[in-house]
Amino acid sequence: MRKISAVDIARNVAEMCCEANYILNKDITSSLEKSLEAEESQVGREVLKQLLMNAEIAKNEEIPICQDTGFALVFLELGQEAVVVGGDLEEAVNKGVKEGYLHGHLRKSIVEDPLKRVNTDSNTPAVIHYEIVPGDRLKITVAPKGGGSENMSALKMLKPAEGEEGIINFVVETVNNAGSNPCPPLIIGVGIGGNFERSAFLAKKALLRPLAKPHHNLFYGDLEKKILEQVNNLGIGPQGFGGGVTALAVHVEVYSTHIACLPVAVNINCHASRHVERIL
Amino acid sequence: MSERIITLPLKDEEISSLKSGEKLRLSGILYTARDAAHKRLVDTIKRGEELPVHLKGQVIYYVGPTPAPPGKVIGSAGPTTSSRMDVYTVHLLKAGLKGMIGKGSRSLEVREALKEFKAVYLAAVGGAGALLSQKIVSAKVVAYEDLGPEAIRKLEVQDFPVVVINDIYGSDLYEEGKNRYKKNIKNP
Ligand code: SF4
Numbered sequence: 155m156r157k158i159s160a161v162d163i164a165r166n167v168a169e170m171c172c173e174a175n176y177i178l179n180k181d182i183t184s185s186l187e188k189s190l191e192a193e194e195s196q197v198g199r200e201v202l203k204q205l206l207m208n209a210e211i212a213k214n215e216e217i218p219i220c221q222d223t224g225f226a227l228v229f230l231e232l233g234q235e236a237v238v239v240g241g242d243l244e245e246a247v248n249k250g251v252k253e254g255y256l257h258g259h260l261r262k263s264i265v266e267d268p269l270k271r272v273n274t275d276s277n278t279p280a281v282i283h284y285e286i287v288p289g290d291r292l293k294i295t296v297a298p299k300g301g302g303s304e305n306m307s308a309l310k311m312l313k314p315a316e317g318e319e320g321i322i323n324f325v326v327e328t329v330n331n332a333g334s335n336p337c338p339p340l341i342i343g344v345g346i347g348g349n350f351e352r353s354a355f356l357a358k359k360a361l362l363r364p365l366a367k368p369h370h371n372l373f374y375g376d377l378e379k380k381i382l383e384q385v386n387n388l389g390i391g392p393q394g395f396g397g398g399v400t401a402l403a404v405h406v407e408v409y410s411t412h413i414a415c416l417p418v419a420v421n422i423n424c425h426a427s428r429h430v431e432r433i434l
Numbered sequence: 435m436s437e438r439i440i441t442l443p444l445k446d447e448e449i450s451s452l453k454s455g456e457k458l459r460l461s462g463i464l465y466t467a468r469d470a471a472h473k474r475l476v477d478t479i480k481r482g483e484e485l486p487v488h489l490k491g492q493v494i495y496y497v498g499p500t501p502a503p504p505g506k507v508i509g510s511a512g513p514t515t516s517s518r519m520d521v522y523t524v525h526l527l528k529a530g531l532k533g534m535i536g537k538g539s540r541s542l543e544v545r546e547a548l549k550e551f552k553a554v555y556l557a558a559v560g561g562a563g564a565l566l567s568q569k570i571v572s573a574k575v576v577a578y579e580d581l582g583p584e585a586i587r588k589l590e591v592q593d594f595p596v597v598v599i600n601d602i603y604g605s606d607l608y609e610e611g612k613n614r615y616k617k618n619i620k621n622p
Contacts, residue, residue, distance in 0.1 A: 195615060197455070197597065204562045204595070212564035218500050218510040221563040221583075259509055261500040261583050271470075273582055302515045302537075302560070334608050335515050335538035337560030389616030393537070393559055395597060396611020426561050 156233070156290035158434050160241030163292070166432055167250025170296035171226060172258035174428040175218040178209040181365040182341075182402070182425060189339060189392075189399040198397030202339070205392075205425055220426045223260035224298030226251040226280040227358070233289035244282060252276040263301065283355070295362060297429035303340070303422045306332035309354055312416040321346060321418050322381055328420040329385050329401070334394020336422045340401040341365070342385065343421035348409035350417055357421035360405035362429050369406050378404045437595075443491045444532045444554075452554055452598050454605035460594040464495040464535065466587040468514055471578050472522040479525050486577035487586060490530030495558075496537075498583035499567070508573040508589070512563030513537040516555070520544050527551040535596055539608045548600050555600040557607075569594040 183206060190202045212219040228247050232238075238246070255262055255277040264278065265271040287293075308328045312320045325344055332340075345356025368375035382404045391397020402425065411417065440448065442462025452458075465487055467475065478485055496516055500509030516536030523534070524547045532553045537560035540548075548555060558566055570589050577586040599607045 195611070197457070197611075200457075201559055204559045204565055208559075208562040208565040211568065212510070215503075215506075215564065217503060217506070217564050217567065219564060220561050221498060221500050221510040221512050222514070223500060223510075259501045259503045261498060261509070263498075263583070275582065305515070333539055333612075334557075335517065337537060387617040389612040389614065391611060391615055393557065393597075394539070394608045394611065395557075396607070396613075396615045398615060424561050 155235055155237045157239045158236050158292050160238055160243065160246035162434060163238070163243065163246040163294070164250040164253065166294060166434060167228065167247055167296060168254035168257070170294065170430045170432060171251055171254030171260065171298065174296050174298055174430040175223045175258065175260055176216050177213050178219055178426065179429070182427060183209055185365045185402045186339070186425065189402060193392065193397050193399045195391050195395065195397030197395045198392040198399060201392035201395065202399070218260060219428070220300060221261055222263065222300035222302060223255070224300050224428065225264065226255070226277055227297045227299050228280050228282045229285070229295040229297070230282060231285045231287045231293040233291045234286050235290035236292055247280055247282055248278045251278050251280045292434045293431065294434065295429055295431045297362060299428070300424060300426065303336035303424045306336040306422045307357070307420055309350070309417065309419040311350070312418055314414070314416045316416060318377065320416070322384060324418050325381050325404070325420050326384050326388065328422070329390070330388055332422055333390060337424040338390055338394060338401065339392055339399050339425050341423040341425065341427045342381070342401050342404045343423065344381070344404060344406045345419040345421070346406060346408045346417070347411035348417060349412065349415065352409055353417035353419040354421070356407040356409055357419035360407040361421060361423050361427055363405050365403045374406045374408060378406050442493060444493065446552065449532060449552055449554055449602060452601050454598050454601045454607045454610065456598045458556065458596050458598065460596060461592050462590070464493050464589045464591055465489070466495050466497050466499070466589060468496055468498050468584045469518050470581050470584040471586050472519050474578060476522045476525045479529060485529065489526060491532050493533035493535065494526070494531060495535040495589065500563070502573070506567070508567050508570050510563030511567045511570060513558045513560050516540060523547065527553055539606070540600060545600055545604065545606065549602055549604055552602050554598060554602065556596040557599045558594070558596050566594065
C-alpha cells in the first residue's frame, strides 16, 4: 500500500483553493477571446473584454477572479492501493480549505445551518465527493463554485417519451429563466440518466471537462452542439445585455437509467468555472 | 458607445436624463449591502428607528467583497444577484435611496417603484470583481461589522463602470437586449 500523508493533502488543497480562484483556466480565456470575435452586440463585446481584463488582473495581482469564491467542492479519486496516513482524510481536506481561504484572502461564504445562517468564518465544511479507483494515487480536484449560478440550476424527471426534444427544451427553458442572474456567458453542465441524485452529480462533473472538448460519443457531441445553438438563439448575451454569446459551452454526461425514468439535471456555471487538479 | 461621467451623489435632473442601455462611469460614494444588511435596515425602518447610514440620495452597491490583501483597500468586489434584495427595496426607496448597482433583473414591483420614486437600477459586470476592485479607492466598514463580508461599507469609487438597466421611464435593458438579439426560437 502506498502511503499518502494527510498533511500533504491539506497543504495541496489549500494551494489549490487559491490557484483556482486567482487563475482563470486557459481554455476559458481562449473561448472568451473567440467569442469576442463572434459577438455582434457592442455592449456584449465590452463585457467580454472586461472579463478578459479581469482575468489578467486577478492572475497578476493574485486576487480572486470573482468575489464569490464559492463553496469549496472537492472531488477525491483515491486509488484502492493507497492509504492515507497521519490523519483523517475529511479533516485534512477541510483543514486545507480553511487555510486556503484564510491565507489566500478568499471570501468565507458558508453558513453553518441553512436556516439559522451563521457564517462559519472558514468556508468549511467543503462538499466532498469520494471515488475509489484502481491504482495507488490520489487525484484531487478542487472546484469552488459560486452561489449565483448554482441558484439558477434545475433538475427534472422527464418521461422517457419526451426524449431528446424534452431534454433540449428543459435546458433552454432553464437558461431562459436564469436570464442575466448567473453572469452569462455560461458554461452549462447537463447530466442525463442515472437516478435523481446521479443526474445532478453528472451535471456537476460535466463542468470539469475542458471547453472545446466535445463528448466522446458523437451522438452526445451533436446534442451538445444543438443545445448550445438554441441557448445562444435566446439573445440573452453577455451579462444579459443582449447578444449572441449566452453560453460558451454545453457539456453533457450520461449514465444508464431505469426503464421508467429520464432524469435531466442542468448545472449552470458562469465563465468563472474554477477547477484545479493535482495527483498525489 | 460613449460613456457618461457621473459624479455621485446622483442629482435629480441627472436621474431623469438617464436611459436604459447607457454606459456610465461613476465617481464618488457608494454604500455596500447584501441580503443580511438589507434585512436589518428594513427591520430598523419598520421599528421607526434611525438607520445607521443616511440613505437619502445615495446609491447602494450589492456586493460582498473578498478580504483586502495586504497593501490593497479591498479584495475582489463584483456585484451579486439583485433579485434577492427585491423584497426589501421598496422600503429603502421610500427612505430616499436613489440608485442600486447589482446584476440580474428586478421584480415588477421594484421596477414600478423606480418610476414612482425616481430612482435607477444599474448593473456592473458580474464576474469582473478583480477589475472592479481597482476602481475602488477607499473602503470602510460603517455598520453591522459582525456580518463580515455582508457588513455595510462606505466605498469611494473612481470611474466605476456600470450600465443603466432600469431608468425612471420603465425601460429594461435585459428585455430590450434580448428582444433585439433573439433568433428563431422554437420554445421561447
Ligand atoms: S455567477 Fe459566477 S461570476 Fe457571477 S457572481 Fe457568481 S461566481 Fe461570480
